[in-house]
Amino acid sequence: MIQPNPSITPAEGRLGILLPGLGAVSTTFIAGVELIKKGLGRPIGSLSQLGTIRLGKRTDRNAPFIRDFVPLTRLDDLVFGGWDIFPDNAFESASKAQVVDAQSLAQIQTELSQIRPWAGVFDPAYVKRLHGTHVKTGATKLALAEQLMDDIERFRVEHKLARMVMIWCGSTESFLQASDVHSSLARFEEGLRNNAAEIAPSMIYAYAALSSGVPFANGAPNLTVDIPALVELADQRRVPICGKDFKTGQTLIKTIIAPGLKARMLGLNGWFSTNILGNRDGEVLDEPSSFRTKEESKLSVLDVILREDLHPELYENYVHQVSIHYYPPRGDNKEGWDNIDLFGWLGYPMQIKINFQCRDSILAAPLVLDLALFLDLAQRSGMRGIQEWLSFYFKSPQTAPGLYPEHDLFIQLMKLKNTLRYLRGEELITHLGLEYYD
Numbered sequence: 050m051i052q053p054n055p056s057i058t059p060a061e062g063r064l065g066i067l068l069p070g071l072g073a074v075s076t077t078f079i080a081g082v083e084l085i086k087k088g089l090g091r092p093i094g095s096l097s098q099l100g101t102i103r104l105g106k107r108t109d110r111n112a113p114f115i116r117d118f119v120p121l122t123r124l125d126d127l128v129f130g131g132w133d134i135f136p137d138n139a140f141e142s143a144s145k146a147q148v149v150d151a152q153s154l155a156q157i158q159t160e161l162s163q164i165r166p167w168a169g170v171f172d173p174a175y176v177k178r179l180h181g182t183h184v185k186t187g188a189t190k191l192a193l194a195e196q197l198m199d200d201i202e203r204f205r206v207e208h209k210l211a212r213m214v215m216i217w218c219g220s221t222e223s224f225l226q227a228s229d230v231h232s233s234l235a236r237f238e239e240g241l242r243n244n245a246a247e248i249a250p251s252m253i254y255a256y257a258a259l260s261s262g263v264p265f266a267n268g269a270p271n272l273t274v275d276i277p278a279l280v281e282l283a284d285q286r287r288v289p290i291c292g293k294d295f296k297t298g299q300t301l302i303k304t305i306i307a308p309g310l311k312a313r314m315l316g317l318n319g320w321f322s323t324n325i326l327g328n329r330d331g332e333v334l335d336e337p338s339s340f341r342t343k344e345e346s347k348l349s350v351l352d353v354i355l356r357e358d359l360h361p362e363l364y365e366n367y368v369h370q371v372s373i374h375y376y377p378p379r380g381d382n383k384e385g386w387d388n389i390d391l392f393g394w395l396g397y398p399m400q401i402k403i404n405f406q407c408r409d410s411i412l413a414a415p416l417v418l419d420l421a422l423f424l425d426l427a428q429r430s431g432m433r434g435i436q437e438w439l440s441f442y443f444k445s446p447q448t449a450p451g452l453y454p455e456h457d458l459f460i461q462l463m464k465l466k467n468t469l470r471y472l473r474g475e476e477l478i479t480h481l482g483l484e485y486y487d
């Protein structure tokens with residue numbers, strides 16, 4: 050029997066999950082939780098619900114479920130709220146997204162219809178393909194942030210919530226580099242008052258969350274909370290944050306395959322990735338400035354895994370290309386093709402072809418659940434600021450300044466599980482294993 054760790058506050062009461070963007074990912078997540086609660090679905094793809102964690106030596110044969118090992122909020126205690134720039138409720142939005150089938154949605158229509166988005170904070174300069182009608186107005190960006198804080202507080206009171214987390218599931222914003230206004234909290238707050246153009250809507254949501262003491266995760270590749278000003282605010286308010294860009298689909302597969310090639314010291318001449326996608330996300334990414342943000346996020350993973358600087362004879366000048374094509378007939382059912390040109394012993398060339406027929410939101414939904422539960426756990430454990438142990442979930446993990454992110458999925462998993470062991474005062478697992486041969 051696992052004893053409670055007194056330094057982690059128990060997961061008592063209800064947890065509110067705030068979702069800016071009530072589109073395909075958000076509604077697939079909410080619908081999934083509601084179906085699972087009714088026994089009509091299973092939480093496949095969720096480490097927090099299905100994963101186990103080995104404790105002690107292999108001979109101890111002790112591998113409890115993660116959900117039994119650390120105190121996580123029960124699915125029955127989750128309450129959902131969100132914002133969108135279109136007024137569709139979660140049932141209407143899920144129906145339009147066509148990810149979960151109509152028959153399943155009909156069984157949770159009552160629950161989903163009750164989730165009506167609050168008006169969003171929107172700036173068409175940041176998402177050029179969408180023309181939102183359900184948006185807040187305010188004289189300054191600070192006034193908009195205050196309106197978001199009012200929504201958060203109303204939600205807390207109305208649903209008698211013990212705690213909240215916010216997960217950005219809104220559209221990918223235009224490419225933006227950190228600049229002076231992002232460099233400190235004081236500069237950022239001045240920018241909010243002066244309507245600085247470099248403050249994107251997602252940053253206003255993150256500011257509202259952190260100012261309300263609510264942990265924040267960023268599911269899109271936008272900078273959002275990955276700027277010194279908001280890291281400062283998170284540290285000051287003792288709130289956990291993490292990001293960026295849910296690791297699903299092609300990049301997930303890339304960070305599974307690439308560590309294997311590297312582990313066997315196989316060389317790479319090129320990796321060509323392309324995919325077709327027909328949902329609203331695909332439409333937004335069809336616009337060059339939003340795609341640029343996504344491209345940066347997708348391209349970075351191989352460099353860190355392969356380490357060309359250490360292994361020039363294997364990885365020097367390899368070509369890495371990524372493209373996304375908006376192809377409406379495919380809806381959320383993305384199809385990705387990868388061609389990997391590799392080489393082995395004596396330089397002899399080989400190829401790997403991957404054809405992944407996936408479902409974008411089906412892969413992303415369990416990540417939203419895990420991130421919400423683990424961010425809440427982090428907060429109850431007294432952790433604050435950047436949560437690098439949640440890199441497992443991201444294409445472009447946020448790290449401390451100057452630290453390169455780990456992209457290898459297996460290093461990320463080890464980091465995550467060792468953090469859970471650490472939180473519960475269990476011995477960390479190094480896989481050394483010499484003790485079995487003493």
Ligand SMILES: NC(=O)c1ccc[n+]([C@@H]2O[C@H](COP(=O)([O-])OP(=O)(O)OC[C@H]3O[C@@H](n4cnc5c(N)ncnc54)[C@H](O)[C@@H]3O)[C@@H](O)[C@H]2O)c1
Pocket residue numbers: 069070071072073074075132133134135146169170171172176179217218219220221222250251268269270294295296297298328329330333409410412413
């Ligand atoms: N599905 C995946 O596998 C995956 C993986 C990585 C990242 N993402 C990212 O997750 C995000 C959500 O993806 P999706 O498929 O649900 O997209 P979607 O287009 O279906 O949903 C996004 C929603 O956000 C709304 N929105 C846009 N700007 C907003 C704002 N400022 N405030 C409130 N709402 C706003 C849109 O109206 C839309 O309803 C996207 O940024 C996407 O790039 C998805």
